[in-house]
Amino acid sequence: MIATLALLAGGSAQAAEAVPDGASEVIVTARQRAEDAQRVPAALSVVGGELLDRSYTVNPQALAQLVPALNYSSANPRNTAITLRGLGSSVVAVSQSNDGLEPGVGFYVDQVYHARPATAAFDFTDIERIEVLRGPQGTLFGKNSTAGAVSITSRLPTFQPESQAEISVGSYDFLQVKGAVSGPLVDDRLAIRLSALSTMRDGVIRNVRLNRRHNGIDNQAIRGQLLWTPTETLTARLIADYTRFDSECCTQVFYRVGTSLRPAARQYPALAAGIGYRPASTDPYDRLTDIDAPVGSDTNEGGVSAIVEMDLGTATLTSVSAWRFWNWSAQNDRDYTGVPIQLVQGIPSRQDQYSQEVRLASQGERRLGYVAGLYFFRQTIVGRPVSIYGPAAAYWLIGATTGANGTAVTANLLDGYGQDGRTRFASNSYAAFAELNWRVFDRVTLTGGLRYTYEQKRGDYATTVSGGLVTSDPALTAAKLSVLRPQSYSARDRDGSVSGRANIAWQVSDRILAYAGAARGFKSGGINMSGLPLDASNRPVLATAVVAPERNTTWEAGVKTRLLGDRLLLNLAAFHTRVKDFQATIVDSSQTVALRGYLSNIPEVTVKGVEGDAVARIAPGLSLRASFAYAHGTYSDYPRGPCPLERQGSATSACDLTGGRLSGLPRWSETLGVDHAVPLAPLDGDLVLHADAGWRSGYNGEAALSRFTRIGGYSLVNASLGYRSNKGWEVALFARNLFDRTYIQNVTVQAGNSGLILATPGDPRLIGATLRVRR
Numbered sequence: 001m002i003a004t005l006a007l008l009a010g011g012s013a014q015a016a017e018a019v020p021d022g023a024s025e026v027i028v029t030a031r032q033r034a035e036d037a038q039r040v041p042a043a044l045s046v047v048g049g050e051l052l053d054r055s056y057t058v059n060p061q062a063l064a065q066l067v068p069a070l071n072y073s074s075a076n077p078r079n080t081a082i083t084l085r086g087l088g089s090s091v092v093a094v095s096q097s098n099d100g101l102e103p104g105v106g107f108y109v110d111q112v113y114h115a116r117p118a119t120a121a122f123d124f125t126d127i128e129r130i131e132v133l134r135g136p137q138g139t140l141f142g143k144n145s146t147a148g149a150v151s152i153t154s155r156l157p158t159f160q161p162e163s164q165a166e167i168s169v170g171s172y173d174f175l176q177v178k179g180a181v182s183g184p185l186v187d188d189r190l191a192i193r194l195s196a197l198s199t200m201r202d203g204v205i206r207n208v209r210l211n212r213r214h215n216g217i218d219n220q221a222i223r224g225q226l227l228w229t230p231t232e233t234l235t236a237r238l239i240a241d242y243t244r245f246d247s248e249c250c251t252q253v254f255y256r257v258g259t260s261l262r263p264a265a266r267q268y269p270a271l272a273a274g275i276g277y278r279p280a281s282t283d284p285y286d287r288l289t290d291i292d293a294p295v296g297s298d299t300n301e302g303g304v305s306a307i308v309e310m311d312l313g314t315a316t317l318t319s320v321s322a323w324r325f326w327n328w329s330a331q332n333d334r335d336y337t338g339v340p341i342q343l344v345q346g347i348p349s350r351q352d353q354y355s356q357e358v359r360l361a362s363q364g365e366r367r368l369g370y371v372a373g374l375y376f377f378r379q380t381i382v383g384r385p386v387s388i389y390g391p392a393a394a395y396w397l398i399g400a401t402t403g404a405n406g407t408a409v410t411a412n413l414l415d416g417y418g419q420d421g422r423t424r425f426a427s428n429s430y431a432a433f434a435e436l437n438w439r440v441f442d443r444v445t446l447t448g449g450l451r452y453t454y455e456q457k458r459g460d461y462a463t464t465v466s467g468g469l470v471t472s473d474p475a476l477t478a479a480k481l482s483v484l485r486p487q488s489y490s491a492r493d494r495d496g497s498v499s500g501r502a503n504i505a506w507q508v509s510d511r512i513l514a515y516a517g518a519a520r521g522f523k524s525g526g527i528n529m530s531g532l533p534l535d536a537s538n539r540p541v542l543a544t545a546v547v548a549p550e551r552n553t554t555w556e557a558g559v560k561t562r563l564l565g566d567r568l569l570l571n572l573a574a575f576h577t578r579v580k581d582f583q584a585t586i587v588d589s590s591q592t593v594a595l596r597g598y599l600s601n602i603p604e605v606t607v608k609g610v611e612g613d614a615v616a617r618i619a620p621g622l623s624l625r626a627s628f629a630y631a632h633g634t635y636s637d638y639p640r641g642p643c644p645l646e647r648q649g650s651a652t653s654a655c656d657l658t659g660g661r662l663s664g665l666p667r668w669s670e671t672l673g674v675d676h677a678v679p680l681a682p683l684d685g686d687l688v689l690h691a692d693a694g695w696r697s698g699y700n701g702e703a704a705l706s707r708f709t710r711i712g713g714y715s716l717v718n719a720s721l722g723y724r725s726n727k728g729w730e731v732a733l734f735a736r737n738l739f740d741r742t743y744i745q746n747v748t749v750q751a752g753n754s755g756l757i758l759a760t761p762g763d764p765r766l767i768g769a770t771l772r773v774r775r
Contacts, residue, residue, distance in 0.1 A: 028131055029153070031435070032140055032361045032371045033316070038560050038569065041447070041505035041515035043134030043148070043611075045069070045627075049127050049155065053166075053772075054675065054690040055718060056734055058123045058176070058199065060150070065694040065716060067132050068629035068669035069611060070150075073746050075760060076250035077121035077299050078328050078349075082107065084134050086607050086633040086665030087147035087552070087579065089117060098585055098599050099349070099381045099425045100459050100527035104550070106137060106145030109152045110239055112305050112322040113143040115353050115379050119301045119326055120150075122243045125221045126180045126195035128155045135554045135575070136521030138499045139435040139449025142320070142357040142375035146521035146552040146579075156237075157191035157227035158182045163775045168734070170768020174201040185226075193225040203248060204763055208280045209290040209338055215760075218247045233311040242302035249297045252336050252748055253289050254279040255759035258708030261649035268754040271396055277339055284761045285742040290338035294331040301326040314366075318359045326351040334751060336758045340390035341397070342751070344418070347386070353379035369437035377429040383529075385463060387484065388418035397483055397752045403475030410469055413476060417468030419484045425529050427457040435501075447503040447517070454496040459527035459545075462488040487531050491545035495524035511562035521552035526583055528599045547599045548581045569615040576608040578636070586642050586703055604637035605662060621677035621686070628670045633662030644706035648753060660705045666696040666713070677724070685725040688732070693717045701747035708757050714743030716762075722770070730772040740765035 026037040026046050037046055045067045047057070057063055060082060064070045074080040081089050081103075088104035107114045114120070124130075131151045138144040141151075161183035168176040175198075182193040198220045203213030221243040228236045257268050264270055272278070280288035303324030310317045328349040335341035359373035389397075393414035402409050435449030465484045471477060503517030526547045532540040558573030582602040609631035616624045635641065641657035661667075673692035680687055695715040702709045717739055722732025743762040750756040 028129075030131055030133055030140070030151075031437075032318075032359060033363060033369075038562065039507075039513060041445075041503055041513065041517070041558075043069075043556065043558075043573065043575070045132040045134075045613075047130045047132075049129060051675075052124065052127055052130070054688075054720065055673075055692055056168075056720070056736060060120050063130065063132075063150075065692060065718065066671060066673070068627050068671055068694075069134055069631070070132055071664060071666070072120075073664065074121055075252070075746055075748065076297055076330065076332075077118045077245055078297075078330065078347075080117040080121045081664075082117060082120055082150065083664060084132070084148035085575070085577065085609065085629070085631050086662050087577065087582075087605070089583075089585070098526070098528065098530050099351075099383065099423065100457070100529040101583060101585065101599055102523055102526065104145065104147035104523060104583075106141060106143055106149040108141070108149060110154055110305065111142075111151075111307060111320045111357070112303070112324065113141075113355060113377065114324065115143075115377075116301075116326050116351055116381075118299065118328065119324075121299075122245060122301070123197055123199050123219050123221060124152070125178065125197040125223060126155050126193075128153045135556060135577075136499065136501060136519040136552055138431075138451040138453070138521060139433050139501055140371060142355065142359075142373065142431070143377060143429070144431065144451065144453050144499065144522060146523045146550060154195070154223065154225075154239075155180065155182075155193065157193035157225050159184045159188060159191050161775075164773065166770060166772045168768050168770040170734075170766050172202045172204060172766060174766055174768055176200075189229055191227045193223075193227075195221075195223045197221045201766075205251060205253060205287045205289055205761075207289050207291060209292055212248060214251045214289065214291075214295055215249050216247045217245075217249075219243070219245045235309050237307040238304070239307070240302075240304045242300065244300040246296075246298045248295055250760070251289055251291055251295050251333065252758035252760050253284045253287060254282055255284050255744065255747060255757045256708060258645045258706060258755045258757055260645050260753065260755055261647065262753070263650070266399060266754070268750075268756045271754055275339065275392065275395065277337070279337065284744065284759050287761055287764070289336070291333040291336060292338050292340055293333035293343050295333055296331045298329045299327060311363075313363075315360055315362050318357075318361070320355070320357040320359075322353075322355045324353050334387075335396070336748070336750060337756075339396060340392045342387065342393065343390040344386060344388040347383045347423075349381060349383040351379060351381040353377065367439045370435065372434040373432070375429070375431040375433070377427075379425075379427055381423075381425045381529075383423040385419060385421045385423060385530075388416065388467070389414040389483065391415040393417070393483070394479075396754070398479050402479040405475065407473060407475035409476065409479060410471075413469045413471070413480065414483060415468060417465065417480060417484065419463050419465050419486075421461070421463030423462075423529055424460045425457070425527065426459075427455060429453065429455045429524075443507040445505045445507075447505070448500070449502075450498060450500040451522075452496070452498050453522060453524065455494070455524040457493045457524070457527055458490070459492075459529050460490045461529060461531065463531070485534070485540070487540050489532070489540065489542060489545055491527045493525040493527060493546050495549050497522040497524070497549065511566070513560045514558070516557035517555075519552075519554045519556075521554070523550040523552075523583065525549045526599050530598055533598050544598065544600070547583055548601050550583045550601075551580045553578050567617045569613070571613045572610070573612070574608075574610050577606065579605040579607075584703060602635060602638050602641070604635075605633065606636040607631055607633040607662065607665070621679070623675045625673045626671065628668070630668055631665055632667060633665045635660045635662060642704040644704040645708055645749060645753070645755060646706060655704075657705060661700065663700045663703045663705060666699045668695070668697040670695045680723070683723070683725075684727065685723055688722050688724050688730070689720070691717065691719040701744075702749065706749075708755075709747045709749065711744045711747060714741055714762070716741055716743070720770075728774045730770075732770045732772075734768055734770060736766045737763060738765065
């Protein structure tokens with residue numbers, strides 16, 4: 001609908017010098033061919049590599065500061081979700097992300113789809129640009145994406161030698177080193193590019209019990225590329241990359257205590273008082289914890305891809321082949337307290353994926369343009385869910401008595417009681433897609449696209465339980481099984497569906513484009529891979545093993561303009577999206593003991609809103625940009641949703657959430673940025689200023705919409721000031737969260753439904769210095 005053309009400002013002095021009398025074009029490949037973003041009748045935001053560097057945007061969380069419609073949530077790398085306009089994949093921090101759920105927002109790096117949202121948690125390295133597309137994207141991209149796509153393009157190998165290096169140091173022992181080198185191996189035939197990154201920072205949460213710091217950063221990445229041009233019409237690009245994150249991460253801190261309808265003795269104040277427990281702090285912004293179990297995240301991902309392009313004269317034939325992997329291992333204290341309730345929790349995992357795309361796209365401006373392709377994708381994920389409870393688990397999760405006859409609960413009933421298991425999920429996806437652009441008149445273009453997708457999925461889940469007090473008492477045995485019960489099931493799903501879109505674009509003048517269209521997206525059914533919810537008799541509900549496909553219908557209209565001699569770009573748009581059988585991760589609030597996250601369909605979700613962007617070139621070297629997104633999202637049909645904490649009683653099963661606001665979606669999001677380069681002739685260089693500010697209104701942090709899990713609105717300001725020499729080096733001072741604002745990133749309801757709410761506080765102010773060298 002609109003283009004957040006941050007690249008125009010991000011190009012700073014170079015862009016301004018290149019086009020002294022107006023704004024430069026931003027060339028994108030959103031429709032699989034190079035074209036000016038202002039002539040693409042689609043929802044599109046672009047952030048260039050220069051702005052990424054200048055704003056110290058190193059990951060999707062920081063990217064959301066520049067793109068208002070983008071929301072990023074991550075309790076840890078595995079529990080990561082990217083949404084656009086509030087749609088995508090929801091993640092509840094208390095549960096592991098569900099391997100049987102496809103993300104609604106496609107994440108692509110160099111045209112290769114990354115199936116696991118966890119791979120989006122790593123830092124960016126050596127990036128040329130990032131394109132963020134809103135709305136269904138199935139007729140242009142290999143993998144079907146119902147909510148949108150984030151497409152990252154890395155810098156290409158060059159046949160002219162070049163190199164760049166950067167080192168940044170800052171508070172909390174922040175150290176980031178980035179470097180890239182490129183040049184020819186064989187003149188005009190074979191070029192190489194090597195890129196590397198290392199980011200380290202101490203933890204920002206202090207453990208007063210263990211005298212350690214948690215939630216630090218230790219991330220390394222390397223990428224190698226070969227570019228082969230054997231002829232004028234044939235190019236081949238081979239890419240290999242590897243990234244690792246290894247840190248004492250990730251935990252949460254005390255946020256607040258909510259109340260429920262359960263007996264007062266089973267709520268947090270009485271439970272804590274009964275054992276004399278006090279948290280390290282009741283102010284989340286003290287960033288203190290007293291967790292007593294080890295915490296750590298060790299994850300890595302990588303792969304190899306080959307992109308071959310053949311210029312056929314009027315069209316380009318492209319082949320994209322890839323294999324990727326992802327490994328995950330973690331230690332968690334899932335009760336988030338100093339009480340030994342849960343000692344071990346995690347699901348070590350391994351994912352492998354293979355993809356092949358063949359695509360034919362027309363070239364240049366012509367009356368009939370097209371994109372057509374075939375796509376195959378396969379992935380397998382194996383996991384080992386492990387959980388072990390401690391000596392205080394029976395007291396905290398069950399209570400003094402259990403069962404209809406009030407059987408006394410032995411204190412060590414759950415001490416050492418745990419779960420071990422194996423999971424395996426596999427899917428195959430086959431698709432054919434095509435999109436046609438027909439310029440019926442000189443200034444009017446009709447676009448139509450279709451996609452057919454057929455997918456096969458299978459999930460196998462098996463867990464066993466052991467340990468704890470050995471007992472023959474039926475009531476005590478039932479109490480143990482209410483916390484963890486062995487489950488074993490297999491499920492299959494097959495889906496075939498047609499999706500597509502239609503669009504009309506009117507080039508009112510050379511500088512004004514108006515457009516309107518509709519799109520239909522499809523996401524195949526999912527398989528619950530985190531265990532199933534239990535019925536009233538504590539038995540798994542097998543009917544919930546498979547969730548229905550999700551269908552998305554989006555209507556949108558907008559206008560893109562260049563005004564004041566191309567010095568001002570102003571874009572406005574409106575959209576309306578209705579999703580049937582919205583797939584989400586839900587916490588089963590009917591379980592009074594151990595919360596379980598599982599997949600479910602929300603019958604209908606509706607999101608509508610308005611977005612706007614402006615980029616102004618005030619003077620040579622001075623650019624301003626502003627963007628906003630207003631989105632009103634609701635559960636338009638949700639009669640049997642999870643109950644909010646304040647409505648949960650001992651027998652609560654479901655609540656009508658129809659009409660409630662969609663969780664995870666701020667109603668208002670705004671960004672404002674400035675880039676200014678002032679020539680310093682005596683010093684043969686420029687004084688360079690960058691600043692960006694972002695504000696988001698409050699929203700609810702979990703699907704049940706409890707008032708206790710609401711996250712307040714917040715604003716953040718980032719800035720840098722430096723000197724850039726015309727000899728190829730630069731020094732700068734920078735600040736992230738310049739005014740040290742306190743805010744919450746995500747929230748969790750503690751397992752056991754005691755009413756304790758945990759949260760991840762946003763990072764405090766970080767101040768540092770950077771040295772860059774480019775040749």
